[in-house]
Amino acid sequence: MFSEKLFRWYADYGRRLPWRGIDNPYYIWLSEIILQQTRIEQGRAYYEHFVATYPTVEDLAKASEEQVLKSWQGLGYYSRARNLHTAARHVAFDLGGRFPDRYEDILALKGVGRYTAAAIASFAFRLPYPVIDGNVYRFVSRLYGIFTPIGTDKAYDEFERLLLNVMDYRRPDIFNQAMMDFGSLCCKPVSPDCADCIFRQECFAHKEGKVEVLPVKQAPVIIQERYLYYMDIRWHESDGERLLVHQRQAGDIWQGLYEFPLLETTSPIKEDCLAERLREFLAESMGCPPESLMVGSRLRHQLTHRTIIAQFVGANYTSRPPKWPDNCRPVSWEEMKSLPISRLIDRYLSKM
Ligand code: SF4
Structure with a gap:
């Protein structure tokens, strides 16, 4: 039931993005690394530049680190670009250019965490791994009333277990994209669209008046x-x-x-x-x-x-x-x- 409702919403309102509806794991990986800590509007131009400049993982591997950093200039978090380059060299030179297709092997790539590995595994290979980004944390914590502080390994485990129970295993790619979009477009951080939300009948936060409280965040880091x-x-x-x-x-x-x-x-x-x-x-x-x-x-x-x-x-x-x-x-x-x-x-x- 949950997936059916979500899929209907996604068919009407889901975002059409250049890295969606494709199964090239290299392009999906590029998009996911670029979009970490980056707004979609800004990330789109970088994604298009990388795909045009380095159309294959071998092209990226053969570029110098300085060329890759220059392509990355303005995105910040430059360790992402260096890790991307190191992992591209590993795929191109050690794995014969074949992108890994098992979750554990994707996770072993430099700079790839659980979130990115789940995104590549589900979008490119339709493997049933839930993708849990900030949007999914917010939506799920409000819907099910989860007060565990987000962003920790403990929270990731807890949310992952729950999502594995409601995920549609036939289309984990669509399920994950729909979850991310629903959190981003409907269950927004401020002023979520509760009045028009398809889940308002069952939503814990809406019924209990906890929308402003959830998700619970960790104490801020001292600047x-x-x-x-x-x-x-x-x-x-x-x-x-x-x-x-x-x-x-x-x-x-x-x-x-x-x-x-x-x-x-x-x-x-x-x-x-x-x-x-x-x-x-x-x-x-x-x-x-x-x-x-x-x-x-x-x-x-x-x-x-x-x-x-x-x-x-x-x-x-x-x-x-x-x-x-x-x-x-x-x-x-x-x-x-x-x-x-x-x-x-x-x-x-x-x-x-
Ligand atoms: S009712 Fe409001 S808080 Fe609950 S899932 Fe929908 S948008 Fe989010």
Whole structure:
């Protein structure tokens, strides 16, 4: 009964998306990784770009990491792009280009969790694994009155058991897509359409007045502040202007992306001694102080668990400095444009 009602609703109101109604596991996997933490409208353009640029898993595997990061630029959470690339290389080079078709083998791919494995297994291979994203958590917790805090392994197990009991095993792909759409379009986070909802007679939250309370969320993570002072260092050589770029290393945000050399602090440097401190930093790390220094305005940039407060500082040298910090190198403007950069650096460059 539950599936029948849901399927009727889905036939009328379900979203038509380019990665639906196909059974190519590579394309489905691309869409699922791109759509994690990303709105559908934004993700669609990236999906279309990836499918056009890397039409097969071998094409993605053969691309360099820098090319993949450049394609990903602007989506954030760059570890997803690196994991995508690593997994593509594994499928192309170790598995002979054949995408795994068992849930456990899909789950073993780098960057693939239970949600993504269930999506690929059910959409591409019609295997009966429930897909549980934020929309499904919300809809199911309200419908059945589940107060377990969502987003934990315990909650995933509990919701999965319940969904396995109501899923239509003949069409797990349609069941999962309909559940996600119903949570997104009808059982919305704010002001759900309870008056027109096909499940309002049996819905626990609607009957008990708990719509605003469910789903129960975990305590929020404390947001950490980081202060980044970026040095936009430039000088002229015989064939044009050079600027210094820094490539971020493993173990922190934006791994592998390019930015400017920086000084990072855990609290803001006082305005009245900022220029002096930056001049000292440059003299030490570049082997001599800059000819001129211009401290720009601050940019606030929000990441999931961090607030970045960035200040960009223009530093001009009359000629190539004697040295520079580790993991930095001089580039021309042309080369800079081809390098993968974070959205923060992109924001700064687009204002120039
Ligand atoms: S009645 Fe309201 S809260 Fe319950 S499932 Fe429908 S939209 Fe969601």
